[in-house]
Amino acid sequence: MPYHIGLIGGGNITETHARAARAIPGVEISAIHGTNAEKTSRLCREHGGTPYQNFDAFLKHRPMDLVIIGSPSGLHAAQGIAAARHGLHVLAEKPIEISTARADALIDAAKQSRVQLGVIFQDRRKPHIRQLKTWLDQGLLGKLLFVDARVKWYRPPEYYSNSRWRGTLALDGGGALINQGVHTVDLLLWLLGDVVRVQARTATLLHKIEAEDTAAAILEFASGALGVFHATTAAYPGYPRRVEITGTEGTVILEHDRIIAANLRNAPATLDSAALDENQSASTAAVTDFRGHQAVLEDFLQAIQQNRAPACDGLEGRRSLALIEAIYRAAKVPDRVDRSPQ
Ligand SMILES: NC(=O)c1ccc[n+]([C@@H]2O[C@H](COP(=O)([O-])OP(=O)(O)OC[C@H]3O[C@@H](n4cnc5c(N)ncnc54)[C@H](O)[C@@H]3O)[C@@H](O)[C@H]2O)c1
Structure with missing residues (x-):
């Protein structure tokens, strides 16, 4: 089944998300949201999709089935909740958010909107x-x-x-x-x-x-x-x-x-x-070897298709935040x- 993906963030890790998404047959990037217009346009030129600076307009873009959130960590819940309310499945980068209270709001919103919520822990x-x-x-x-x-x-x-x-x-x-x-x-x-x-x-x-x-x-x-x-x-x-x-x-x-x-x-x-x-995580934030992210995304797409929770869902993704x-x-x-x- 073809999937249309929206990417949120437009920085370092969105590049990894774009490359991971394109490596999966049947997956297309339909839109990218970022506050930096130049970076977002470059990503769209290289990987496809329509660039957006306006978040509300981005959320209304169709076709779009799911979003991958790669924005600053303290924006994950607000953006994920808005996406869930637009009927979009949500795959968020680690950490799920910066407080468990906000993580809980995101978990609740996904449940209310009956969309899948996953958290990226590629390890x-x-x-x-x-x-x-x-x-x-x-x-x-x-x-x-x-x-x-x-x-x-x-x-x-x-x-x-x-x-x-x-x-x-x-x-x-x-x-x-x-x-x-x-x-x-x-x-x-x-x-x-x-x-x-x-x-x-x-x-x-x-x-x-x-x-x-x-x-x-x-x-x-x-x-x-x-x-x-x-x-x-x-x-x-x-x-x-x-x-x-x-x-x-x-x-x-x-x-x-x-x-x-x-x-x-x-x-x-x-x-x-x-x-x-092959990533040099000890000395750089760049994730050039995207196979871990690809595996997370593949599981997430299967979860949507099979109407089951992803391997690392909101509650699983929340555990590390609670300990932190x-x-x-x-x-x-x-x-x-x-x-x-x-
Ligand atoms: N899984 C991993 O291995 C991994 C690796 C790196 C980053 N991450 C996660 O991805 C997320 C983004 O990290 P990154 O390295 O891509 O960061 P980044 O700074 O390179 O990219 C973030 C982008 O968000 C955009 N943005 C939107 N609203 C913003 C705001 N209010 N303030 C600042 N920027 C705003 C900026 O345009 C920026 O390009 C974080 O949650 C981080 O923890 C995960």
């Missing part, structure tokens, strides 16, 4: 990460004990200074944690289950932004496992995200989207390395040991 579609999820679901790691997740990324000063929204509380909702760390927070919840208790600190150590560029948290999972998590955009030159998961049956280490070690008592079969991700809110809250709690005991 969930990566082959090694799916393999790890299967191992965990099969109990190959045994009882989970400990996880160590580090997002030591780097963004140059211009990443923030050239942007009207990145690193702002109003439109980014925070900094390194909610924008970059959210991918790994989502993975931890998806792979290991809910977190029930959090201790945390955040700081602005390098960049000239109002939000944090560094966050550190101690997590207690509902399973009883403990975790340490940290995310930063201040670690020059930027290192691949690393997640080390230890259970009673051994340890698995994930670097970027690759399983680099699986030291388990019952060794699993060797891994397929054919389709690993808890980390921000915990970072404000002043209980700490100021000096080691003499």
Whole structure:
């Protein structure tokens, strides 16, 4: 069945959305909305569709079946709610929004309008990460004990200074944690289950932004496992995200989207390395390898066709935001040991 897609945002990630959409047979880009007329027109010239600066006019464009939202994070709910009320299915970039209250309003609006709502967490579609999820679901790691997740990324000063929204509380909702760390927070919840208790600190150590560029948290999972998590955009030159998961049956280490070690008592079969991700996420926001986004979009289109929820629907997409809110809250709690005991 042919699908007509509207793209919202018109910046960096909209380019990825356009390329991912065009890679799927039967999918056409019918309109692109952005506040930057020049960028939006260029995208339409390269990928098709009618450019719009006026959001209401964009929403009325037909044919259009769904929108993909790639605007600043703090606009996702307002734009998604408006699209849902126009009968359009909504696929929103991570994070779903910058507050759970707004995420809930979007989830409600999609339900009321009977349209599908999905959230883009492309890591969930990566082959090694799916393999790890299967191992965990099969109990190959045994009882989970400990996880160590580090997002030591780097963004140059211009990443923030050239942007009207990145690193702002109003439109980014925070900094390194909610924008970059959210991918790994989502993975931890998806792979290991809910977190029930959090201790945390955040700081602005390098960049000239109002939000944090560094966050550190101690997590207690509902399973009883403990975790340490940290995310930063201040670690020059930027290192691949690393997640080390230890259970009673051994340890698995994930670097970027690759399983680099699986030291388990019952060794699993060797891994397929054919389709690993080529993005340099540790040092750039550009997503040139769009296969992860394509896989998310393919699932979303099937969800529409089969009238079922997408693999990562609004409620799933909300989980990482709820934990991030808890980390921000915990970072404000002043209980700490100021000096080691003499
Ligand atoms: N899944 C991923 O790996 C991934 C990667 C990058 C970005 N993202 C997400 O995509 C969204 C956009 O990120 P981006 O890197 O494309 O940003 P960007 O700044 O490159 O693009 C955002 C676009 O939104 C438009 N815009 C509309 N209203 C605006 C406003 N009020 N203020 C500022 N700009 C406005 C701007 O014209 C801009 O071109 C964010 O939610 C981000 O978290 C996801």
